[in-house]
Amino acid sequence: MSGVVMFFMQIINGLNIGSIYALIALGYTMVYGIAKLINFAHGDIIMVGAYLSLVLLNTGMHWSIATLLSILGCALLGFTMEKVAYKPLRKASRISLLITAIGMSYLLQNSFQLIFSANPKPYPAFINLPSLKLGSITISSNYYTTFIVSVLLMILLTLFVKKTKMGKAMRSVAEDEGAARLMGINVDHTISLTFIIGTGLAAVAGILYSNCYTIISPTMGSLPGIKAFIAAVLGGIGSIPGAVLGGFILGMIETLVKAYISSQLADTIVFLILILMLVFKPAGILGKNVREKV
């Protein structure tokens, strides 16, 4: 394989993993923008989505229904999580919310480990479209489906936030919760809705991810979760286009480092990027610098 073809293959790999990071990062960024909370359990929703769809697929259900049900299941989980664990602590200190979120993440991981055992399970991939041939490059159906589905969802989400009334409510709560409440916006509903959309997207990401890698385990969500968070920070946390951009950039960097520098050091380099980003431009590429008010 010539160097150029190899490079293009890597770019396609990067777009694939990048679109998954972007989907997860969207959930992080929306929840952070509105509830000011790093939802550590967000990465584990990917895993929950993957396992739910595995169980449903194993019952012989058609993939479309299984996917829809897993998305709904994850959204319900996100909704409950917010109501039970995060909402009571909305007025408490930041650190207590973070600790609760970590607790949630571990609760999900470990309960799934008890139910399904820690061993990885094969996932029956259901995306079986013909692969795309571009000259000497072959793109498998997983890759372009992941890319197309993610981009489509991102466009839909942007339209939702920009054009609909509920989207407007979300933006206003993110900007100033108190003022939004005074304008008659139901803040509780808006936050719940954000969690539902965020976790729904994470479920889609989980299903796409499992289709690509075809092996799932209870801890599969934690690393992509952390990386998606890094992507959200990179793009500017709280910003939707930022999360998408950050996701793609991170996916690209990770794939290229893996291919050309060292596959073992890829994670280290990704984490270093996070630290450097936070040192030099904590607001991220598209984020705004907000001063803390007294």
Added chain:
Amino acid sequence: MKKVSFKQQLLIELGITLGLFLLLQVLMNLGVITTYWKGIFITICINVILTVSLNITSGFLGELALGHAGFMAAGAYIAAVFSKSIALIPSVEFPLALLIGGLFAMLLGYLVSIPTLRLRGDYLAIITLAFGEIVRNVLLNIKFTGGAGGYSSIPKYTTFPWTFFLAAACVLLSRSLINSRQGRAIISIREDEIAAESSGIDTNKYKKLAFVYSAFFAGIAGALYAHYMGFLQPAYFNLDKSIEILVMCVLGGMGNITGSIISASILTILPEALRQIADYRMLVYSVVLIVMMLVKYAPQFQGLLAKFKHQKEEEA
């Protein structure tokens, strides 16, 4: 009730510490405490050091640090490399190894504290998490210390008196730090950073101090662990380990040193005593984290607690 002065309290505490040590040591020498339990006591002391030092950053400074295992790993590996490559009399080499482990972790703590100073709590948690993962990843890739396979045949210098007195020293130092001017400055940052800054407190300096202090003891704990096990593996120092220390810290009470000692002891003994539920350990930990936070900070629970207290008062 007569108020006990700080000095008197210190003397009482020293007395209790020495008494406890002598009791445990005599029981060990008589063989009442088996070697197995002696190992558990050593682990308790190491965990006490880790928990108390984490409490300085997470409890008193109020910043969630998720990289404690990283500092521990750094201290453990450096100390192990030192004592394996240098041949001195153990009584000189071991304290030196401990010191080097602590100092190296301290240096890393200083480096980590630089980017975190500009950031708010949430980012700090992520940076420390990233730091912990970087340390583990780097250790996995260093051929010299065996990579993922582990670093073995480290001299086993760690004894019960060493760990016990280091843990006691850590507790004592931490308590005097918190009761000092510097400690009050650290606590004021937790209460309100902006107010602290306006009152003329150099918040950056005290944040660094808390970080460096906490990293130093994590490094020492790591060095003790290395010379206790005689074998190190990067996988041990993963995020789970940091979370485990955090759970001990949270259960004992953020900003409560005595609580840290008690919870570190309980959470070390419990999994050993209840082997059959070992599978549920992390699950229980996660529930502990959530429930502790809800009970302590959620208004709904606080209302309930207040009601309960009120009832009790009425009964009495």
